[in-house]
Each structure stands twice: as structure tokens, then as C-alpha cells.
Amino acid sequence: MAAKEITSAHWALAQMQPGRAITHPDAIGAGMGWRLAARIYDLRKSGVQIVTRRDRRGAGVYSLPDNRQIVLIEGGAVASSAGDSADGEATEESDGGRHG
Secondary structure (H helix, E strand, O other), X not given: OOHHHHHHXXXXXXXHOOOXXXXXXXXXXXXXXXXXXXXXXXXXXXXXXXXXXXXXXOOEEEEOOOOEEEEEOHHHOEEEEEXXXXXXXXXXXXXXXOOO
């Protein structure tokens, strides 16, 4: 990942950490570019579990599983610890092979 992509990925994780869901307009408004779905894809490839829901228009709404703490460390590695969730697993909506 390039430096800007790492910055965008860190931003996305920081926004989702407190249980907040993020969307493409959130990333644009924060100056993080137009590629949120690509950064979500990169995070997933790094091992981060991210839940995707769709809004009424079909746009992606991204969040971390309940009580999940994620830290992206240097080199793209991921450290994760589950909180007190019922099953500790994330569910992810099938998106037909798209990155979002």
C-alpha cells in the first residue's frame, strides 16, 4: 500500500473503533479520498473483519464487529482482540465479488 492508502486505512479503523459505521461520503468529507471501498478491501486482506451493510440506495456502510478492537501496525499487520461478544465472529454480507 502507498502512504496515502495507509493513512486512509488508519483513518477508517479509527472511525470504526468506537462502534461507528462509516460511509463513502464520510471519507470524502474527511479528505480521505474517493476510494473507501478499496481501503476496506485492503483492510480485509490484512485480516481485519469488517461488517458491510447496505443503505437504502445500495451504498456500503462499514463497521467493525461488536466489541472488536483492531490495531493496524507497521507493515500492514493486524492485531485484534475480541471483547465480550456473544459469538466473537463477524458476519459479512455477500456483495457479489465487489470490493465494497
